[in-house]
Amino acid sequence: MNEHPHITDADLEIQPLERSETIPSAWYTDPAFRDFDKHSIFNHAWHNIGHISRLMNAGNYIIGTAAGNPVLVVRGQDETLRAFYNVCRHRGGPLAMEDGCGKVLQCKYHGWTYLLDGSLRGTPKFDRTELFDKKDYGLIPVALDVWEGLVFVNVDVNAPPVSDFFKGIADRIAPISLSKKKFYKRVTYNVHCNWKVYVDNYLEGYHLPFVHPELCNLLDFQQYVTETYDWYSFQYSPIQQEQNIYGDAGEMAYYYFVWPNFMLNILPDRLQTNLVLPDGHDKCIVLFDYYYDEIESEAARRRAEADIEYSHKIQMEDIEICEHVQNGLQSNAYDKGRFSVEFENAVHHFQSLVKRAYRKALTGR
Numbered sequence: 001m002n003e004h005p006h007i008t009d010a011d012l013e014i015q016p017l018e019r020s021e022t023i024p025s026a027w028y029t030d031p032a033f034r035d036f037d038k039h040s041i042f043n044h045a046w047h048n049i050g051h052i053s054r055l056m057n058a059g060n061y062i063i064g065t066a067a068g069n070p071v072l073v074v075r076g077q078d079e080t081l082r083a084f085y086n087v088c089r090h091r092g093g094p095l096a097m098e099d100g101c102g103k104v105l106q107c108k109y110h111g112w113t114y115l116l117d118g119s120l121r122g123t124p125k126f127d128r129t130e131l132f133d134k135k136d137y138g139l140i141p142v143a144l145d146v147w148e149g150l151v152f153v154n155v156d157v158n159a160p161p162v163s164d165f166f167k168g169i170a171d172r173i174a175p176i177s178l179s180k181k182k183f184y185k186r187v188t189y190n191v192h193c194n195w196k197v198y199v200d201n202y203l204e205g206y207h208l209p210f211v212h213p214e215l216c217n218l219l220d221f222q223q224y225v226t227e228t229y230d231w232y233s234f235q236y237s238p239i240q241q242e243q244n245i246y247g248d249a250g251e252m253a254y255y256y257f258v259w260p261n262f263m264l265n266i267l268p269d270r271l272q273t274n275l276v277l278p279d280g281h282d283k284c285i286v287l288f289d290y291y292y293d294e295i296e297s298e299a300a301r302r303r304a305e306a307d308i309e310y311s312h313k314i315q316m317e318d319i320e321i322c323e324h325v326q327n328g329l330q331s332n333a334y335d336k337g338r339f340s341v342e343f344e345n346a347v348h349h350f351q352s353l354v355k356r357a358y359r360k361a362l363t364g365r
C-alpha cells in the first residue's frame with residue numbers, strides 16, 4: 001500500500017445536506033486516490049460479475065474483475081457455484097480470457113489444468129520440480145453471493161452478505177423480478193473522468209433539462225423523486241409519454257444506485273445494469289448490461305436494439321458532460337461546491353459514504 005493521500009479531518013466531516021460542501025476536487029484528480037479508493041472502498045465491495053442465467057449448466061463460467069483483480073465464477077460438476085481469482089498459481093496466467101464452458105479450467109499460458117472446484121489437476125512436464133505438492137497450488141477463492149439472479153464477488157471474505165446492501169429493493173419493485181430476466185448484450189464505454197464523477201452525475205436529475213432535454217419529455221420531471229437508504233439511493237419518476245419504447249404512460253422507471261459503483265435501471269420489462277470500474281485516477285470503464293423478459297422473437301430484438309440505441313445517445317451526453325466536469329475539477333478554479341437540497345440528496349449520500357469509507361481506512365472506525 002502506498003502512502004495515504006493527504007485528507008484533513010474537516011474534509012471527512014459529514015454535514016447535513018443543507019450545509020454541506022461537496023468533496024474536495026483532489027479526491028477526483030489526485031493520482032494517490034486511485035490506490036486509496038481500492039484500499040478503502042473496492043477491496044470491501046461486492047462486484048457484479050453477471051447474471052445467473054449465464055451459469056445454468058455445469059462447466060459454465062463467466063469472467064470479470066473485483067477491485068481490479070481478474071476473477072471468474074464457475075458452476076461445478078456438483079452444481080455448486082464457486083468464485084476464484086482468474087490467476088494461475090504457476091506464473092499468474094489467466095484461466096479464461098472470455099466467458100465459456102468446460103470440464104476443467106486450463107491456463108492459457110502453459111496449460112496447467114484445474115478442476116471446477118479449483119483444485120490443481122494437471123501440470124504438464126513438471127515431474128522434476130522438487131518439494132512441489134499440487135494440493136498447495138489450488139485456485140484462490142473469493143467470496144461469492146447471488147441477489148435476485150445477479151452474481152457478485154468480493155475479495156473481502158468477511159464482507160456482510162450482498163442482501164444487506166440491497167435490502168428492500170426486491171419488495172419495492174415487485175411484481176418485477178430481476179432473476180427472471182435474460183441477458184441480451186453488454187456495451188462498454190471508456191470515459192475520461194474519475195469514477196466518482198460518473199457516479200455523482202448518475203445520482204441527480206438536476207442536469208436533465210440541460211444535458212438530456214428529450215429525456216425530460218419522456219419522464220415526468222415535476223414528479224422526479226430521490227430517496228436514500230443505508231447503502232443505496234433510489235430515483236424514480238412516472239413514465240409520461242404514451243407508448244414510448246420504455247413502457248406505458250403511468251408505469252414507473254426505477255433507478256437504483258448501490259454502493260459503491262453499481263446501478264440498476266429498471267423499466268417494466270427490462271433491466272439495464274451499469275458497473276463503473278476505475279481505470280486509473282482520471283478514467284473509468286462503464287459496463288452496460290442489458291436484460292429483457294424476452295429476447296427470442298424478432299420483434300423483441302428490434303425493441304431491445306431501439307432501447308440500446310436510445311440509452312447510447314443519453315450515455316454519450318452524460319460522458320461528454322462528465323469529461324468536461326473532470327477538466328473543471330482539475331482546473332485552478334475549483335475545489336468544493338454546494339448541493340441542491342431538492343435534487344442532489346443522493347449525491348450528498350454517496351459522498352457521505354465515500355467519507356465514511358475513507359475515515360474507516362484512516363482511523364479504523
Ligand code: FES
Pocket residue numbers: 088089090091092093094107108109110111112
Ligand atoms: S502460468 Fe499457468 S500454466 Fe504457467
Ligand SMILES: [Fe+2]
Pocket residue numbers: 201202207211212318
Ligand atoms: Fe444524465
